[in-house]
Amino acid sequence: MSSQSQISATISEATKERLDRFTESHGLKKNFVVEQALLYFMEARRELPDEALVPARLVVEEKAFDRIAKLVTSPPAPTKALRELMRGEDD
Numbered sequence: 001m002s003s004q005s006q007i008s009a010t011i012s013e014a015t016k017e018r019l020d021r022f023t024e025s026h027g028l029k030k031n032f033v034v035e036q037a038l039l040y041f042m043e044a045r046r047e048l049p050d051e052a053l054v055p056a057r058l059v060v061e062e063k064a065f066d067r068i069a070k071l072v073t074s075p076p077a078p079t080k081a082l083r084e085l086m087r088g089e090d091d
Contacts, residue, residue: 011019023030045053060068078086 019030019033022028023033
């Protein structure tokens, strides 16, 4: 007798389409992909501290969003400290 259990989850249509394309292109069964994804996720949550995981969705106020958008489209020049850090230079 099989020791398997069935679960049910509601996901977005976009995610379902991505799963369908992924499993079809790699010749995998959806059950396998979903189970592996759940196992990897649960293991990561067990091993990593909560602060290491960035939420999938961030909510910011409109003013903060405008500042972020401006920084993304027109980033400031790197500081001396940042250049040294990226080069691996010590103090």
